[in-house]
Amino acid sequence: MRVASFNVNSVRARLPIVVGWLKENRPEVLCVQETKVQDVDFPCEAFDEIGYKYAFKGQKSYNGVAIFSKNEIEKVQFGFDDEPEDRSRIMRAEINGVAVVNTYVPQGYMRGTEKFEYKLRWFERLRGYFEKNFEVGEAVVWVGDLNVAPLAMDVYDPVSLLGHVCYNPEVQAALEGVMEWGFVDVFRKQCKEGGHYTFWDYRMRNSYKVNAGWRLDHIMASEKLAEKSSRCYIDKGVRESERPSDHVPIVAEFDR
């Protein structure tokens, strides 16, 4: 099965791109982040027409997560279990017997702020979430915009960017704390070379052209599932579209 993750930066603004990408690629699972739409306004019809099922939770203007699948999406839950906040940042479901967790991790604004502390705490809560809801031996895939570049090779300029909220030792350790539950970075397992990015900042002129990017979007698989991974790639094709997102999809393929 193929599992993909894509920060769409508004599912309505990017509707032709998302629908076109699903039609062309037909993955079993696509997780998206930053849908930026309230549930009543979610563009369901466009996905009905191409034979994709969906589950989503959003809010006005910010955040919002969704899962699309050709197959049944079962056991859907939003948020950190019973906690009311962040229901539009984390969701899970079961698809084809695989547990799928889709997250949009808080960006963190700046180090030394409450928002950054919240981001660090968010990873700690996530570790607890995996411990509580899943067994290390099962097939779990955790994907999303994690807002962390794990290694120096995952940012375009590791010297000047060191200390950024998405590239510093504290967030890297926070991510590592979740990984230690039993996850494998599937892209890094399949590709050892740096310079492969999933995000290019809109605010930096020509960032895409000069490949001034970051690897912030990830597909993490439990060891049992990661053993079955056969490919993992970043799909930059969507960049050819009109009005592309600042992120591109990442796709992982697992043998049955």
Place this chain on the structure above:
DNA sequence: ATGGTCGGCAACCGA
């Protein structure tokens, strides 16, 4: 490679 652009939504916030 050292800078600013988007999306949502109606003034700026968040990335």
